[in-house]
Amino acid sequence: MPTAIECRDLRKTYDGKVEAVRGLNLEIQAGECFGLLGPNGAGKTTTIEILEGLLAPTSGMVSILGHRWHENEREMREWLGISLQETRLSDKLTVRETIDLFASFYREPRSTDEVLEELQLTEKADAWVGKLSGGQRQRLAVATALVCNPKILFLDEPTTGLDPQSRRQLWDIIRVFQRNGGTVLLTTHYMDEAERLCDRLAIIDHGQVIAEGSPPDLITRLGGHHLVEFLVDGNGGDGAQDAWRSLPSVESVREDDGLIALNVKQPHLTIPALLEAIERQGGKLQHLTTRQASLEDVFVRLTGRHLRED
Amino acid sequence: MSVAQETPVRTQPATPPPQRRNGRWAGYSHLLMARMLELKREPEVVFWVFIFPLLLALGLGIAFRNKPEGTVSVAVVQGAKSAQTLLQKSPQAKQFKVQVLDAESAHQAFRLGKVDVAIEPGANGTFTYRYDPARPESVLARAEVNDALQSAAGRKDPVPTKPVSSSEPGSRYIDFLIPGLLGMNLMNSGMWGIGFALVDMRQRKLLKRFVGTPMRRGDFLLALASSRLILMIIEVGLLLAFGVLFFHMRVMGSTAGIALIAGIGSLTFGGVGLLTASRAQKIESVSGLINLVMMPMWIFSGVFFSYERFPAIIHPLIKALPLTALNDALRASILEGTPILHQWPRLLVMILWGGISFVLALKWFRWT
Ligand SMILES: Nc1ncnc2c1ncn2[C@@H]1O[C@H](COP(=O)(O)OP(=O)(O)OP(=O)(O)O)[C@@H](O)[C@H]1O
Ligand SMILES: [Mg+2]
Numbered sequence: 001m002p003t004a005i006e007c008r009d010l011r012k013t014y015d016g017k018v019e020a021v022r023g024l025n026l027e028i029q030a031g032e033c034f035g036l037l038g039p040n041g042a043g044k045t046t047t048i049e050i051l052e053g054l055l056a057p058t059s060g061m062v063s064i065l066g067h068r069w070h071e072n073e074r075e076m077r078e079w080l081g082i083s084l085q086e087t088r089l090s091d092k093l094t095v096r097e098t099i100d101l102f103a104s105f106y107r108e109p110r111s112t113d114e115v116l117e118e119l120q121l122t123e124k125a126d127a128w129v130g131k132l133s134g135g136q137r138q139r140l141a142v143a144t145a146l147v148c149n150p151k152i153l154f155l156d157e158p159t160t161g162l163d164p165q166s167r168r169q170l171w172d173i174i175r176v177f178q179r180n181g182g183t184v185l186l187t188t189h190y191m192d193e194a195e196r197l198c199d200r201l202a203i204i205d206h207g208q209v210i211a212e213g214s215p216p217d218l219i220t221r222l223g224g225h226h227l228v229e230f231l232v233d234g235n236g237g238d239g240a241q242d243a244w245r246s247l248p249s250v251e252s253v254r255e256d257d258g259l260i261a262l263n264v265k266q267p268h269l270t271i272p273a274l275l276e277a278i279e280r281q282g283g284k285l286q287h288l289t290t291r292q293a294s295l296e297d298v299f300v301r302l303t304g305r306h307l308r309e310d
Numbered sequence: 311m312s313v314a315q316e317t318p319v320r321t322q323p324a325t326p327p328p329q330r331r332n333g334r335w336a337g338y339s340h341l342l343m344a345r346m347l348e349l350k351r352e353p354e355v356v357f358w359v360f361i362f363p364l365l366l367a368l369g370l371g372i373a374f375r376n377k378p379e380g381t382v383s384v385a386v387v388q389g390a391k392s393a394q395t396l397l398q399k400s401p402q403a404k405q406f407k408v409q410v411l412d413a414e415s416a417h418q419a420f421r422l423g424k425v426d427v428a429i430e431p432g433a434n435g436t437f438t439y440r441y442d443p444a445r446p447e448s449v450l451a452r453a454e455v456n457d458a459l460q461s462a463a464g465r466k467d468p469v470p471t472k473p474v475s476s477s478e479p480g481s482r483y484i485d486f487l488i489p490g491l492l493g494m495n496l497m498n499s500g501m502w503g504i505g506f507a508l509v510d511m512r513q514r515k516l517l518k519r520f521v522g523t524p525m526r527r528g529d530f531l532l533a534l535a536s537s538r539l540i541l542m543i544i545e546v547g548l549l550l551a552f553g554v555l556f557f558h559m560r561v562m563g564s565t566a567g568i569a570l571i572a573g574i575g576s577l578t579f580g581g582v583g584l585l586t587a588s589r590a591q592k593i594e595s596v597s598g599l600i601n602l603v604m605m606p607m608w609i610f611s612g613v614f615f616s617y618e619r620f621p622a623i624i625h626p627l628i629k630a631l632p633l634t635a636l637n638d639a640l641r642a643s644i645l646e647g648t649p650i651l652h653q654w655p656r657l658l659v660m661i662l663w664g665g666i667s668f669v670l671a672l673k674w675f676r677w678t
Contacts (some may be wrong), residue, residue, distance in 0.1 A: 089519075090516070091346045093347060100340060101341070101344050102523060103330070104337050107331065
């Protein structure tokens with residue numbers, strides 16, 4: 001399969017101080033849906049804008065369908081549909097006028113009506129952009145990217161702020177695009193979205209790829225297989241964590257607000273031993289669940305906390 | 311996403327919709343149309359660009375209209391009542407608006423500028439004129455009142471004279487004002503319409519989004535300039551038509567000449583606006599910059615009053631300002647019908663300002 005997007009040793013330092021991207025490598029195949037995941041400030045937007053040719057990297061190589069940005073920019077722009085993280089389209093134009101405007105820049109765009117239909121904006125076609133809800137604006141932004149009939153779709157947080165139905169609709173649109181041979185690069189903060197939509201993911205932190213692979217692959221490699229979460233009354237002091245870790249088949253222990261989560265390979269070995277240990281300590285079990293590890297567990301394990309304050 | 315659940319393949323429509331194809335100028339024409347629609351839908355723009363200059367012209371034109379006869383206002387202090395009788399007997403009686411007041415209110419009225427001259431009783435039947443040598447209308451009033459009093463009392467002029475009054479359109483304040491307002495308006499809308507609009511688009515990341523498409527950047531700027539020229543035609547046409555209809559202004563120069571001057575002026579300030587917008591990231595900072603650039607021209611370039619009032623030594627500097635060149639050129643063309651070829655130094659000043667700004671702006675301009 002040919003490579004759609006490739007970058008090698010990409011670096012970006014803003015104003016000589018902020019190292020937003022530090023040596024990033026990606027290789028995305030044509031027809032793939034690839035996700036960039038990472039906490040706020042990890043460098044996702046910076047990376048995607050460099051790949052889109054909107055931001056010059058400090059150093060490193062970028063290639064889009066085998067072409068370099070400075071060689072053939074106008075032609076390359078015909079291939080890309082872009083939705084930026086935050087664009088405020090003109091409030092005083094209607095939805096249809098906005099899509100028509102973007103369509104007019106391309107040699108062979110799609111029909112506006114078809115795109116309106118696909119993004120369920122037909123009803124709002126003659127409404128001013130200023131009068132749209134946040135989610136409708138988001139869909140319009142994607143519509144302006146899709147109208148050009150792109151080979152590659154870049155979507156920076158396309159579903160942030162959408163209701164669950166709209167998110168699912170957008171997933172469907174992305175899948176249809178992909179099924180017709182398109183390549184997608186998207187960033188997201190929703191784990192379920194990444195897990196269901198993306199063929200492959202890269203988790204980015206501090207401007208570097210810290211893990212890469214298909215969602216199931218990442219989960220089995222890094223998330224453990226199962227999670228056993230429980231709450232005990234009067235659970236005793238600092239020694240407790242070590243006690244949990246020494247239970248059979250436990251790979252790691254995490255504590256979150258009193259809730260203890262064990263990363264477990266074979267729950268049928270761990271759970272009887274766990275119950276026994278609690279009884280021995282004289283604690284009382286308040287709550288116990290087991291579940292399959294998810295992408296969120298991988299993410300939290302790799303990047304630390306759910307939200308960072310820096 | 312399992313294949314088995316997929317809906318059966320739908321029958322294709324008999325003829326697929328024709329593939330949409332865009333010509334070379336599709337982007338430009340859509341950009342221009344979008345810009346014009348946005349302007350039309352922005353009530354503030356319509357007000358500030360079209361209505362406000364008309365209101366300004368109307369207000370100032372009325373306030374400074376040439377006064378009709380009978381508007382020399384005179385206060386006669388009670389002890390000098392015989393002056394009133396004499397004034398009414400005089401041949402110029404129609405010119406005076408006489409009020410009889412006590413000494414204190416007369417003084418008060420004079421101080422507030424409600425009367426131009428006060429006639430007070432002097433010793434042994436003489437009169438004293440109270441007037442202000444610094445106020446032209448007061449000086450004039452004193453002379454007129456004196457003339458009227460003397461001739462009513464029997465003075466015979468040794469040389470017979472006959473006045474013919476003449477107040478020609480072309481020399482009134484409103485005639486001076488309207489070309490000045492035109493120039494100022496072209497400056498305002500050029501600077502805001504280009505400078506502000508661009509920074510606003512940059513702040514909204516819309517410029518970045520456009521640059522992410524194959525849009526030709528030159529077409530984008532061309533569309534912006536075209537929208538300025540279209541607006542210019544409406545602005546100039548409205549204000550001139552207003553002057554002609556309401557104030558019976560006479561337009562001496564040719565329409566083509568005036569349009570050419572206004573067009574060059576418009577593009578000049580569009581260029582300067584582009585330069586102010588080349589780097590600013592926030593609309594607040596570009597607003598300050600635009601006001602800073604326009605301020606000296608509001609004061610010096612002869613919008614509301616002639617720059618001849620400033621010391622002669624700074625006249626060359628004033629004449630080098632683009633708005634001065636535009637105002638002078640518009641006045642010469644509209645009021646005197648000066649041919650465009652005789653105006654080349656003024657046009658050159660504008661073209662230099664606009665051209666140099668444009669080149670620098672392109673060098674520094676940031677699309678993101
Ligand atoms: N124009 C800029 N000038 C200076 N620093 C910047 C600029 N843009 C981004 N940064 C910094 O670069 C780092 C990466 O930012 P980036 O926007 O790429 O993060 P992100 O992963 O997209 O975050 P988020 O999930 O919040 O969108 C941040 O520390 C940010 O402060
Ligand atoms: Mg971002």
